[in-house]
Structures are given as C-alpha cells and as structure tokens.
Amino acid sequence: MNLGSIPLFSLALDKMAxxxxxxxxxxxxxxxxxxPNFQPQELDLLDTRAALSSxxxxxxxxxxxxxxxxxxxxxxxxxxxxxxxxxxxxEKKPYETTISGNQVVIEEQMVKVAETQANFEMATNxxxxxxxxxxxxxxxxxx
Numbered sequence: 001m002n003l004g005s006i007p008l009f010s011l012a013l014d015k016m017a018x019x020x021x022x023x024x025x026x027x028x029x030x031x032x033x034x035x036p037n038f039q040p041q042e043l044d045l046l047d048t049r050a051a052l053s054s055x056x057x058x059x060x061x062x063x064x065x066x067x068x069x070x071x072x073x074x075x076x077x078x079x080x081x082x083x084x085x086x087x088x089x090x091e092k093k094p095y096e097t098t099i100s101g102n103q104v105v106i107e108e109q110m111v112k113v114a115e116t117q118a119n120f121e122m123a124t125n126x127x128x129x130x131x132x133x134x135x136x137x138x139x140x141x142x143x
Contacts, residue, residue: 003131012127018046019120026113027063029104038110 029040
C-alpha cells in the first residue's frame, strides 16, 4: 500500500518535502554569508489551499476533486504540490548590507532554520500519529 496516495499522508509528505527544500536554501544562504553581493534566497510558501483542494478538501463550500497523476508521464497542473523554487528576497528591504554588498543576516537565517526544524519535527510527529491511527483502525495496535 502506497501511503502517499492517502490524502492525509500526502499532505504531510508534501509539507516535509517543502521544509527539506527550505532547509537547503537556508543552508545555502548561510554558506554564502561572506560572498560579495550575495542576496539571500527564500522559497515561496507552500500553498496549502491548493494542496487541500487537490485532494478533495472542502473549499468555498464546494467539494472538489482534482485529477491525480498516477503515471510519471502525467503532467502536474498548477494545483499540484510542488517543492517551490528559490527566489531572491527582493520584495523586502534588507535588514543590513555589508560593505561588500552581502545581505545575509546570520541571526535572521538561524531563526528561520530553527523555525523550519520545529515545523519539520511537528510534521514528522503528525505523520507518526497518522500511522498509529491506521494501525489502530486495522486492529494492529498503535502508540
């Protein structure tokens, strides 16, 4: 049984994949803290509304079902889950810029790393709880 095909598990896996990618981007920012003219990058937020509607959740009073890619050759549309693409944080005014033009603030990046780690731990714990619920439903015990 593929747990990724169950909507509840799919959402948790999508969230964990996005958090993993965000951690990579933040690590890249920190690694380039001394690179001249480097601007920190950030991932676009995971669109949970699109992810929920793609698995058939209730949105705006309607129950919608979106097609699911069952074959690797299928094209994932705009409502499909994605891990996000890194983008330069150009929308906001940089907190500080060094003489070399670098805009990475280590403290800010470390706060984001800690936040990402906490969110990943929460998603992992929820995934474990979902597994325990499935075991309990199947009569194989849980917790």
